[in-house]
Amino acid sequence: MSVDRRQFLFFLGASARAMALSAVPGCTATATVAGNSRSKMEFVPGENGPFELPPLPYDYDALEPYIDAETMRFHHDKHHAGYTRNLNSAISSYPELQEKSAEELLRNIESIPEEIRKTVRQNGGGYVNHKMFWEIMSPDGGGVPTGAIAAAIDDRFGSFEAFKEEFETAGKTRFGSGWAWLVLKDGNLEVINTLNQNSPLMDGNYPIMGNDVWEHAYYLKYRNDRGEYLRQWWNVVNWEEIDRRYEMAIA
Amino acid sequence: MAYALPDLPYDYSALEPHISKTTLEFHHDKHHNKYVNTYNELVKEAGMDDKSIEEVIKAIAGDSSQQKLFNNAAQAWNHTFFWNSLKPGGGGEPSGEVGDKIKADFGSFDKFKEEFSTAASTQFGSGWAWLVLDGGSLKVVKTPNAVNPLVDGQTPLLTLDVWEHAYYLDYQNARAKFIETFLSSLANWDFVKENMAKA
Numbered sequence: 001m002s003v004d005r006r007q008f009l010f011f012l013g014a015s016a017r018a019m020a021l022s023a024v025p026g027c028t029a030t031a032t033v034a035g036n037s038r039s040k041m042e043f044v045p046g047e048n049g050p051f052e053l054p055p056l057p058y059d060y061d062a063l064e065p066y067i068d069a070e071t072m073r074f075h076h077d078k079h080h081a082g083y084t085r086n087l088n089s090a091i092s093s094y095p096e097l098q099e100k101s102a103e104e105l106l107r108n109i110e111s112i113p114e115e116i117r118k119t120v121r122q123n124g125g126g127y128v129n130h131k132m133f134w135e136i137m138s139p140d141g142g143g144v145p146t147g148a149i150a151a152a153i154d155d156r157f158g159s160f161e162a163f164k165e166e167f168e169t170a171g172k173t174r175f176g177s178g179w180a181w182l183v184l185k186d187g188n189l190e191v192i193n194t195l196n197q198n199s200p201l202m203d204g205n206y207p208i209m210g211n212d213v214w215e216h217a218y219y220l221k222y223r224n225d226r227g228e229y230l231r232q233w234w235n236v237v238n239w240e241e242i243d244r245r246y247e248m249a250i251a
Numbered sequence: 252m253a254y255a256l257p258d259l260p261y262d263y264s265a266l267e268p269h270i271s272k273t274t275l276e277f278h279h280d281k282h283h284n285k286y287v288n289t290y291n292e293l294v295k296e297a298g299m300d301d302k303s304i305e306e307v308i309k310a311i312a313g314d315s316s317q318q319k320l321f322n323n324a325a326q327a328w329n330h331t332f333f334w335n336s337l338k339p340g341g342g343g344e345p346s347g348e349v350g351d352k353i354k355a356d357f358g359s360f361d362k363f364k365e366e367f368s369t370a371a372s373t374q375f376g377s378g379w380a381w382l383v384l385d386g387g388s389l390k391v392v393k394t395p396n397a398v399n400p401l402v403d404g405q406t407p408l409l410t411l412d413v414w415e416h417a418y419y420l421d422y423q424n425a426r427a428k429f430i431e432t433f434l435s436s437l438a439n440w441d442f443v444k445e446n447m448a449k450a
Contacts, residue, residue: 176378
């Protein structure tokens with residue numbers, strides 16, 4: 001990615017970028033640059049399918065010292081890229097699925113043809129989960145929640161500290177690989193965890209925020225100490241973006 | 252019965268350059284150690300410490316109320332089995348009765364390798380790939396998280412840990428390369444032969 005493009009994306013801000021990238025499948029960052037309103041964007045399939053690996057919204061080393069540049073490189077350039085490639089490949093013989101957003105595929109996972117359902121579950125989940133993950137972190141993150149989500153967390157969990165504890169427990173007790181989540185379920189906030197790349201969307205719940213507890217997310221820096229990774233992760237949490245997701249979900 | 256963390260059957264650096272000393276230190280001293288300690292606590296609480304670890308694994312497999320005990324019991328057992336499935340200077344095509352049995356049941360050693368590699372690379376998330384004896388025939392199976400072939404009444408002969416902690420420091424995302432290296436340079440066919448003889 002060119003420096004200009006990265007600077008533009010950064011300038012554009014997380015909200016507009018996230019909406020632009022998630023609104024239309026295959027809508028590339030280039031299209032976002034060229035036409036700065038959603039209505040002007042055209043369907044621009046990626047080279048190998050409708051879904052494109054979104055660029056990181058910051059430099060690889062921007063989340064140091066909490067998440068190291070090497071981890072970010074492998075996590076984004078290899079793992080997320082792999083899920084993107086495999087998702088495109090899975091739906092390559094299904095033109096009708098190529099017109100849907102990845103989120104739609106996950107929300108309707110049970111209606112995906114059986115021969116590709118598992119692959120879409122794993123790689124569509126991996127694609128969407130990581131897309132959110134980069135957005136809800138920021139070098140300017142950390143601190144305490146702001147906006148509507150702050151009040152909602154206090155209402156539901158009693159305090160931000162109590163919420164953090166519940167979220168960390170969800171991450172620590174996810175045996176094997178998976179994610180810890182704050183979701184909107186039937187209009188209420190809930191902390192849950194999911195196995196592997198399963199997305200809350202598959203159960204009809206909206207992911208407000210999630211932390212990746214696959215070992216690839218933390219092993220190079222934190223080794224076996226998942227608890228420490230979960231504790232340090234709060235330093236990079238982008239509450240502005242999480243509040244945007246929450247407000248969108250309750251709207 | 253309390254389960255003791257076994258020492259590695261070789262030095263921490265014995266599998267270099269294929270598996271680093273650092274990986275083995277964390278894998279054995281932290282991961283395996285924690286599974287063993289947690290198992291020993293939980294098995295007492297469950298009032299099952301008169302049983303062997305294999306009996307505990309078979310008795311509670313599939314019982315969701317005992318999930319944490321199962322996970323730690325199976326992981327304690329699996330890792331001991333894994334250390335024995337590796338050896339310095341291992342890998343390659345086995346000769347003798349193991350080699351003959353592989354040819355008879357898979358068609359060729361290459362066919363076995365292909366099947367084992369596929370199982371190990373397609374175990375999505377955390378888990379294990381195994382060579383087992385099932386009703387007298389060799390089979391390749393994969394299991395998620397802590398699950399092992401004992402719960403299906405199969406006899407494990409050889410295993411590869413494909414949890415990311417087994418290879419991430421040395422191979423990062425390249426699980427396929429880790430699998431290839433296991434088959435070319437680490438697999439302990441003597442251990443397979445012992446397990447076949449006992450079955």
